[in-house]
Amino acid sequence: MDNNYAIQVKDLCISYKCIQSFSIKKSLLQLKKSKVEVHEAVKNVSFNVKRGEIMGIIGKNGSGKSTMLRAIAGIFSADSGTIELESESVSLLSIGVGFQKKLTGRENIMLSGMLLGFSEQQVKEKMQEIIAFAEIGKFIDLPVKTYSSGMYSKLAFAITAILESDIMLIDEVLSVGDAKFKKKSYKKMKELISDSNRTVLIVSHSADTLKELCTSLLWLHEGELKMQGEPAEVLAAYEEFMS
Numbered sequence: 001m002d003n004n005y006a007i008q009v010k011d012l013c014i015s016y017k018c019i020q021s022f023s024i025k026k027s028l029l030q031l032k033k034s035k036v037e038v039h040e041a042v043k044n045v046s047f048n049v050k051r052g053e054i055m056g057i058i059g060k061n062g063s064g065k066s067t068m069l070r071a072i073a074g075i076f077s078a079d080s081g082t083i084e085l086e087s088e089s090v091s092l093l094s095i096g097v098g099f100q101k102k103l104t105g106r107e108n109i110m111l112s113g114m115l116l117g118f119s120e121q122q123v124k125e126k127m128q129e130i131i132a133f134a135e136i137g138k139f140i141d142l143p144v145k146t147y148s149s150g151m152y153s154k155l156a157f158a159i160t161a162i163l164e165s166d167i168m169l170i171d172e173v174l175s176v177g178d179a180k181f182k183k184k185s186y187k188k189m190k191e192l193i194s195d196s197n198r199t200v201l202i203v204s205h206s207a208d209t210l211k212e213l214c215t216s217l218l219w220l221h222e223g224e225l226k227m228q229g230e231p232a233e234v235l236a237a238y239e240e241f242m243s
């Protein structure tokens with residue numbers, strides 16, 4: 001691993017295998033078996049991220065951004081290629097990932113914290129700060145399945161923001177929550193980003209967010225790396241392509 005880099009991705013390929021099943025009647029009549037459809041979501045992508053870099057990832061819907069972030073977080077495994085991380089302290093902030101729906105918010109804080117590699121004691125010490133940041137009131141002691149999507153993301157953001165990790169992967173969550181929370185989370189994100197030892201990948205469809213926060217941009221198109229470089233340059237090429 002090159003010392004300058006926090007993340008090194010080489011020839012990464014990830015595909016989804018979907019089973020297309022037929023009704024029993026159709027299967028018997030036409031002797032059809034279920035068929036496996038393979039969809040290549042990330043195709044041979046290579047890039048490096050320097051320590052302290054804030055890299056934005058853009059691309060139209062379905063271009064493989066979330067899939068790649070989840071692979072870097074260790075949730076998905078690659079079909080081929082490698083992902084090398086400088087630190088084991090990695091957190092993924094993404095709606096719909098990470099919470100156990102039957103557990104309460106408080107229990108999920110403990111679980112998420114421990115999955116991020118913190119000890120029970122360390123999470124306990126930060127518990128009140130996380131709850132205060134999340135601002136979801138009495139819902140903190142109710143199962144997460146009762147949460148609105150805004151409450152869900154507020155809690156997810158609070159956990160990631162307060163239990164700081166060396167590598168943060170942010171998947172399209174800076175625009176959630178109500179106006180007040182959005183402002184607060186944006187401010188907190190800028191504070192976290194200002195630490196030159198922290199490396200951040202941000203997936204967003206907001207050109208303004210990417211322009212303001214990122215030091216570089218990566219453009220994925222239909223699973224392939226289309227362009228990587230200065231935010232203004234990549235955004236201009238992307239916007240022209242999409243128009």
Ligand SMILES: Nc1ncnc2c1ncn2[C@@H]1O[C@H](COP(=O)(O)OP(=O)(O)OP(=O)(O)O)[C@@H](O)[C@H]1O
Nearest residue numbers: 016018039041059060061062063064065066067068
């Ligand atoms: N669980 C899944 N099973 C099968 N295919 C999937 C699954 N999740 C994603 N895909 C497919 O993989 C491709 C990449 O999806 P992904 O969610 O990574 O894209 P994205 O760039 O993050 O999109 P968006 O901007 O809409 O969030 C898409 O074609 C999508 O349909």
